[in-house]
Amino acid sequence: xxxxxxxxxxxxxxxxxxxxxxxxxxxxxxxxxxxxxxxxxxxxxxxxxxxxxxxxxxxxxxxxxxxxxxxxxxxxxxxxxxxxxxxxxxxxxxxxxxxxxxxxxxxxxxxxxxxxxxxxxxxxxxxxxxxxxxxxxxxxxxxxxxxxxxxxxxxxxxxxxxxxx
Amino acid sequence: xxxxxxxxxxxxxxxxxxxxxxxxxxxxxxxxxxxxxxxxxxxxxxxxxxxxxxxxxxxxxxxxxxxxxxxxxxxxxxxxxxxxxxxxxxxxxxxxxxxxxxxxxxxxxxxxxxxxxxxxxxxxxxxxxxxxxxxxxxxxxxxxxxxxxxxxxxxxxxxxxxxxxxxxxxxxxxxxxxxxxxxxxxxxxxxxxxxxxxxxxxxxxxxxxxxxxxxxxxxxxxxxxxxxxxxxxxxxxxxxxxxxxxxxxxxxxxxxxxxxxxxxxxxxxxxxxxxxxxxxxxxxxxxxxxxxxxxxxxxxxxxxxxxxxxxxxxxxxxxxxxxxxxxxxxxxxxxxxxxxxxxxxxxxxxxxxxxxxxxxxxxxxxxxxxxxxxxxxxxxxxxxxxxxxxxxxxxxxxxxxxxxxxxxxxxxxxxxxxxx
Numbered sequence: 001x002x003x004x005x006x007x008x009x010x011x012x013x014x015x016x017x018x019x020x021x022x023x024x025x026x027x028x029x030x031x032x033x034x035x036x037x038x039x040x041x042x043x044x045x046x047x048x049x050x051x052x053x054x055x056x057x058x059x060x061x062x063x064x065x066x067x068x069x070x071x072x073x074x075x076x077x078x079x080x081x082x083x084x085x086x087x088x089x090x091x092x093x094x095x096x097x098x099x100x101x102x103x104x105x106x107x108x109x110x111x112x113x114x115x116x117x118x119x120x121x122x123x124x125x126x127x128x129x130x131x132x133x134x135x136x137x138x139x140x141x142x143x144x145x146x147x148x149x150x151x152x153x154x155x156x157x158x159x160x161x162x163x164x165x
Numbered sequence: 166x167x168x169x170x171x172x173x174x175x176x177x178x179x180x181x182x183x184x185x186x187x188x189x190x191x192x193x194x195x196x197x198x199x200x201x202x203x204x205x206x207x208x209x210x211x212x213x214x215x216x217x218x219x220x221x222x223x224x225x226x227x228x229x230x231x232x233x234x235x236x237x238x239x240x241x242x243x244x245x246x247x248x249x250x251x252x253x254x255x256x257x258x259x260x261x262x263x264x265x266x267x268x269x270x271x272x273x274x275x276x277x278x279x280x281x282x283x284x285x286x287x288x289x290x291x292x293x294x295x296x297x298x299x300x301x302x303x304x305x306x307x308x309x310x311x312x313x314x315x316x317x318x319x320x321x322x323x324x325x326x327x328x329x330x331x332x333x334x335x336x337x338x339x340x341x342x343x344x345x346x347x348x349x350x351x352x353x354x355x356x357x358x359x360x361x362x363x364x365x366x367x368x369x370x371x372x373x374x375x376x377x378x379x380x381x382x383x384x385x386x387x388x389x390x391x392x393x394x395x396x397x398x399x400x401x402x403x404x405x406x407x408x409x410x411x412x413x414x415x416x417x418x419x420x421x422x423x424x425x426x427x428x429x430x431x432x433x434x435x436x437x438x439x440x441x442x443x444x445x446x447x448x449x450x451x452x453x454x455x456x457x458x459x460x461x462x463x464x465x466x467x468x469x470x471x472x473x474x475x476x477x478x479x480x481x482x483x484x485x486x487x488x489x490x491x492x493x494x495x496x497x498x499x500x501x502x503x504x505x506x507x508x509x510x511x512x513x514x515x516x517x518x519x520x521x522x523x524x525x526x527x528x529x530x531x532x533x534x535x536x537x538x539x540x541x542x543x544x545x546x547x548x549x550x551x552x553x554x555x556x557x558x559x560x561x562x563x564x565x566x567x568x569x570x571x572x573x574x575x576x577x578x579x580x581x582x583x584x585x
Contacts, residue, residue, distance in 0.1 A: 029348050030328075030346060030347055030348035031328065031348065032348045033290075033328070033329055033330065033331045033345060033348070034328060034329035036331070037290055037293070037329055037331055062348070066348070066349070069349070069350045070331070070348075070349070070350055072350075073333065073350035073351065073352075073506075074290075074330075074331030074332055074333050074350070074351075075331065075332035075333060076290045076291075076330075076331035076332035077331050091499075092252040092253070092450075092500070093252050093253070093409070093446075093450065093482060093484075093493065093496045093497065093500070094252060094253045094408040094409050094414075094482060096488075096496050097409055097410055097484050097485075097487070097488050097493075098409075098410070129332065130250075130252075130332070130334060130500060130503060130504060131250065131252045131253075131334075131450075131500075132291040133249060133250075133254070133255040133258055133289070133291050133292065134255065135252070135253045135254075135255060135406065135408035135409075135414060135482075136255060136406070136408060136414040136415045136416070137414075138408065138409075138414065142291075145293050145294055146294070
């Protein structure tokens with residue numbers, strides 16, 4: 001179940017930034033979800049490779065099984081590599097009735113990918129999320145924590161994608 | 166009647182990153198007042214104002230605080246539930262974004278009222294961009310002596326901790342939320358023990374929603390305008406989030422007693438393209454639905470109860486005629502199927518099978534037996550599920566049985582007409 005991340009290198013730089021995150025959370029194991037979210041945002045592909053999970057488990061300290069329990073339970077945490085700019089498409093009813101189907105179709109078409117695949121340059125992945133509370137901007141997407149919407153035309157979507165190089 | 170600003174009074178009036186600018190507009194005056202008050206008086210004030218929990222459970226807040234205070238166990242704590250996961254609910258986001266200091270002040274007041282040692286904010290990961298302003302507000306409040314040790318020379322010590330969720334709807338449920346703060350996966354547990362006895366870290370816990378808490382400092386400052394608003398037992402004002410197929414989706418504060426028509430047509434600017442309303446869902450994805458027959462019902466707890474509706478989280482999701490009832494129910498079911506934690510069988514399997522039945526209705530391949538089984542499932546799930554998610558998951562479907570019986574009729578021809 002745990003993917004092979006032998007290709008992922010845990011650099012000294014990343015170790016230092018993980019250590020900093022742990023200090024910011026006072027090495028408090030109850031903050032594990034917040035810690036993992038922060039660590040995930042430091043990794044270019046926005047996921048937590050096994051080697052990083054082990055490092056956090058050792059440093060905090062907390063059992064590795066607790067980390068994987070959280071990672072598989074919470075949607076916002078991923079143990080699989082994503083794009084540098086993961087596009088989260090809101091799939092709530094408010095977005096659905098505002099034609100997020102068109103948004104989804106157009107993004108797939110523009111990027112040439114489907115769910116679970118990464119664009120050839122490693123920039124984008126697309127994923128559906130339940131609702132991120134931006135129903136006033138439906139249909140919306142969220143990229144690295146920032147909400148964009150309403151996205152109703154193909155031109156708007158192309159313009160959005162071009163911002164991320 | 167139009168939009169008002171009582172709870173939203175401070176919006177745009179001060180720099181959300183500066184405690185000085187908050188204090189210039191009278192910030193922390195309520196806290197100073199409270200420290201000199203008897204804690205029971207605070208709960209009495211809330212009871213007089215008839216404030217009900219604004220997260221969805223509608224539990225009387227005054228009673229909650231006085232019960233929490235009465236628990237004779239040490240190390241009380243307060244939890245602010247900022248995990249608003251209900252679809253089309255985003256009022257707490259606006260409160261945190263535009264008035265973070267008021268929320269911090271409210272959590273300190275709550276701490277004083279229930280004699281707590283720690284306050285916790287559990288905020289959903291989706292609002293991660295608001296973390297810095299809350300952390301800053303906590304830090305500045307500590308620097309000014311409103312948090313920490315011997316607050317305002319009262320000899321009382323209190324701290325606030327900020328925790329992040331990670332995209333699980335079920336974590337809005339009290340027992341799941343506390344497990345998540347404890348650093349575990351947020352799976353709900355059986356009650357009892359109840360929160361007020363043994364909640365977070367097995368300590369007596371009082372959980373309140375962001376909006377419920379945000380009212381308190383305003384109420385302590387000047388309760389008169391609040392008490393004058395509203396209708397009957399629904400006193401004061403309410404934050405609502407309007408979304409779906411309306412022209413101006415957004416968060417509005419309005420007095421209780423406005424009609425649904427005024428909310429949709431005056432506040433939210435009417436329906437896109439002047440289409441007809443197919444259905445309206447109140448109180449988030451776990452809320453009940455109705456159609457245009459409720460347009461003239463006043464938005465109050467009593468009138469809603471009479472019409473078999475709930476105010477819940479205060480969301481108003483308007484769906485126009487382009488979406489069929491059955492499609493709406495399928496979307497709702499998709500949501501619950503995805504968000505069910507899978508721990509208890511009625512919720513895990515019930516949601517899955519009801520989804521299959523809805524698919525059959527959509528395809529026209531259902532039998533009368535299917536409808537009957539679906540109704541049984543919808544009845545059994547609330548009775549046997551472990552937590553609030555399973556209990557409320559079929560609210561929309563159950564109200565659809567009442568409001569749109571033609572969708573579930575045994576006459577397939579009629580049903581198909583209703584579906585499309």
